[in-house]
Amino acid sequence: MAILIGDQRPRDESGAADAAEETRRRRDPEATRKAILDAGEELFVRNGPIGTSLSQIAKKAGVTKSLIHHHFGSKEELWQGVQRRHFRKYFELQKRMIQESSSTAELLEESIVAYFRFLQQDPKSVRFFSWTLVEGEDGHCPMDEEKELFELGIEKIREAQAAGEIRDDLEPFFIIKTLISLPMAWFQTHEDTRALVDSEIDAAGLDEMYLRDMVEIFLGGVRPRPTS
Amino acid sequence: MAILIGDQRPRDESGAADAAEETRRRRDPEATRKAILDAGEELFVRNGPIGTSLSQIAKKAGVTKSLIHHHFGSKEELWQGVQRRHFRKYFELQKRMIQESSSTAELLEESIVAYFRFLQQDPKSVRFFSWTLVEGEDGHCPMDEEKELFELGIEKIREAQAAGEIRDDLEPFFIIKTLISLPMAWFQTHEDTRALVDSEIDAAGLDEMYLRDMVEIFLGGVRPRPTS
DNA sequence: TAGCCTATTGGCCGATCGGCCAACTGTCTG
């Protein structure tokens, strides 16, 4: 009765399972953590935190489910870990972009184009953002870095307003809000838009056309009117 | 052995379960369908299609799970039914708003304010929209009504452009895109924004402030420049 | 080399998922 169904002690017969490819697989906890985070990021971004199972992540990462619990504790903590890793890169990049941006006339044009290009090249950020929004309900972490980013931008805008290069009757916070919303909303609805325009324009071409008009509208709205 | 565990024939002893409140509960399939759709809409919008179980819907609707299958076939069909019912109302309202809007100078201002007010009063639409976006992956139904709405708006804008009231170097489709994006993105990120501004401004007041600047930027961008 | 620490494994658990089925019952039609 030692080998009943309920017996959960690993068999010492040690099945000839993975005797085949033996090249890899030394102990490497950091690489394991990275593999889990990578697999988690891809699946979480595609199917959302609810729609992704630990089994799927484990399979894609090439590890066992138990190992995920060992390294991250729970599914929720893994999801937060994935979010943290992604947003850290995101915020660092944004911060660098703001600090490197000119503080004069072309500030806003450079910024909105740069943000558009950033989202264009990294669709993952768009979906990440969408998931945190819709998943919120309880509200995700306030993200101190986000506030820091806004304050950095607000400061820049205030300078440009003082120099008369941006309408000073507009709240800098709202200017940033619109600056972010226009590119973000475009890529959020990218697939729908593609289905909406029945023309033969390719995706990249459509992006460029929207970018041009979006910049025109945004700049026309925030720049001081010539006369009046 | 008639009453073994496996026995699934309803007991004819007919437990004294619901003998209590007998006032309600005649057969009313339409009311049942509505109750299921109502419960489904609320739960789907709050937790998303993946995060909502048929058991929850059945419980909230006061019916059994089997009844949902009887009326809608499957969870997926129920979700599509809920979407259809909501978007039908949404599109009808939008269509009426467009058709009733003036076709002259204040067209865009009226439209963007009206859309802002609509989303402000119906947060459900915002979350609905977010879920369909993020859940897509396969792309949700192309929604012919959406295309009809866009074409209606494009026509109006073309008229205004011909009358010289809107910059005619902008593609009407993109004007509508920005018109939609600005209010939608605001309410999508409403909770985050609230957490971001540490001031003592109440939500309604903040909405009004954003509305004002948003309209200023949008109109400033789409209206012809005075000189140049 | 001996021993400890931890990365790693397979198996199992209770809960819950969406879906199905046989049976009861209200209502409508002939």
Add this chain to the structure above:
DNA sequence: CAGACAGTTGGCCGATCGGCCAATAGGCTA
């Protein structure tokens, strides 16, 4: 009144979920 049909019910199914546990095994240190 009788029979058919559709609305409604409770119970059950296999699959899968997140999580847990005992046991193995690699690698570091004393």
